[in-house]
Amino acid sequence: MPIDILMPALSPTMEEGKLAKWLKAEGDSVTAGDVIAEIETDKATMEVEAVEEGTIGKILVPEGTDAVKVNEKIAILLEEGEDASALDKASEAAAPAQSAPAGKENAEAETAAPLPAAPVSSEPADDPEIPDGTPMKSSTVREALRDAMAEEMRRDGDVFVMGEEVAEYQGAYKITQGLLAEFGDKRVIDTPITEHGFAGMGVGAAMAGLKPIVEFMTFNFAMQAIDQIINSAAKTLYMSGGQMGAPMVFRGPNGAAARVGAQHSQDFASWYASVPGLTVIQPYSAADAKGLLKAAIRNPNPVVFLENEILYGQTFEIPDMDDFILPIGKAKVERTGSDVTLVSWSIGMTYALKAADQLAEQGISAEVINLRTIRPLDIDTVIKSVKKTGRLVTVEEAYPMCSVSSEIAFQVQEKAFDYLDAPILRVTGKDVPMPYAANLEKLALPNVQEVIDAAKAVTYTA
């Protein structure tokens, strides 16, 4: 059977081109790979190579022809043993049926296809029952994080922790204290200062089925590694059609510490939270830290676990029980109220809770929600509260533009517009790089008074 040579598309966008020149004439024999013609597009001149072996039987489009459409027949190739008589048969034979290419028409037809509904995320589980009589114990966030890792490492030999100074130094912020002694240097690994490299290595190990905990000394330095977190860890499950992903945790302190200036003081939650494939957690209390870090380590997806250095040393009561684990994606109502909803997470909670105390003294009842997980966002808990109070203030330390607060405000107006009695207000870090000077730094961060002012503004009691 003679073979049709078609006008090729040479770029994703090419629709037609000029057949500039034939380099072979009728009767010439060609082998696969021979350049047979040159075509010109608006961008470049390209060579057309023969894909099959044979003899050029007939040239259908003479050189110099403009605007030859992609996939138009430009010549006929005779196979070995065929002569010109085959050409006639070829023209009689129906053109080979081509299934609709993923080209234009098809794409247009496709846009008409209804968009499948985004899956409704299943209702997150509630916090575990704490059995009656369970004693409470005091724990710092630091100890809670360490205990969470130790418990999970005891439970699963595939879990290991790596990062700068995590082993012999016991952690730059002493979060991995004692782990080296218990688990040895095979599972508690000091890395060189090489974030991009060790993050990528961690993702590779996770793709092979291990469960790394990659500690960044702070998330400011994870910027060096953000490509591996997003392009490799978050997207591989999708790109592999579900064959392999990255069951791992990226963790470390995030956001402002104190007096460390602009390059060491940024909250990256909204960056990671915008990426499908990532789970983003920002714990506030020791219980959050322990229960959610354990859940993150067991989670089969890449989890970005954003801690806060200022909170590390703070002490909270946590239930003293085996395997205390919290559900990812579930916010916690830390304080009930009826006049205004304050939504916060991580260190923002310290402002929100203090503000709620002071508001109560002034007769304003604030409900305080601790988000705990940023992605997936437990918007249902927020909406439920807003339907009750009609007013919402968000509190966080990050920059305001494209912040987690912006997303919450958007979703609330979308889903509970009719319940709002006032505009939603945000209390955030100021829109400036973090200054060093103590007085300026204080101004750049949110404070309790700003939360109180915002709550009064939305309750029209200012």
Added chain:
Amino acid sequence: MAAATKSTAGSGTKSASRSRGAAKSAAPAIVEFDKDQELHAYREMLQIRRFEEKAGQLYGMGLIGGFCHLYIGQEAVVVGMQMAKVDGDQMITGYRDHGHMLAMDLDPKGVMAELTGRRGGLSKGKGGSMHMFSKEKHFYGGHGIVGAQVSLGTGLGFANKYRENGNVAMAFFGDGASNQGQVYESFNMAQLWKIPVIYVIENNKYGMGTSVERSSANTDLSQRGASFGIPGEQVDGMDVRAVMAASQKALEHCRSGKGPYILEMITYRYRGHSMSDPAKYRSKEEVQKMRTEHDPIEQVRKRVLDNGWATEDELKALDKDVRAIVAEAAEFAQTDPEPDVSELYTDILL
């Protein structure tokens, strides 16, 4: 331009080739292939070539979208390495990945259907030409970010060491990728922790339109691990026998716990960087010379015929066989339906 810089020098004995630190180790002598090996290599390389030619054709018909990077000219690299590895050894590479998957014994139908974005593709049509994986065959992608696969591949090697499974990871990357920072971060950790990983630099002389001379201060890429003490050598990547010999040596080095190894495969890509590359940065003569004097498939073909291991007719029949497999893959890739729309939201989280 010679395809091989120093391919046949030195002896293949272990003592002579044992590398001391970064000392440039002598490439092993080419191992002569027996009949079965020659015919196996021939068939494998031919299948990649025919597959890629067909992919180019389907691209020309608008059936394959986006970027499509063909492996034509470089077939001996992946086939030689495949012949040296054992079951369980992993491969990972960049976006020029079709050849690796075929060499790893993945169904050509699944690969081609991924190129056309169909549901029977290896990634259900959701990955595309640059992003394909097979857990079953230990192929870890298929990565679109230049250099990322080097750290990821080091992680695969790390997992081998952690599990003490005796396997070696092979991380393939280009001459262009060899200038990425994370490559050196990975080299350092791999040597520090004696991770079993082979860094396979496929030096095809260009990263898109930039020649190695214009991108690299030292063009001997096999020595890129020198400051970490990683042994490396240049290999004639157009000669599948040389590739296999060097790979065996490197695999043994890694498996015996000595850490990583660098193989710089001197090779050449005949086609443009991707389908839409007019390749104006090099002369036609340069390409033609490579094709006629160093073609990896022609070299084997000639030896097979000279040795009387197959006749012209038998090789023709073999070619016909391979073409049939590729045609079947192309047919499947055109008739298999696109993914169900419900797949839009699957495989994001487990």
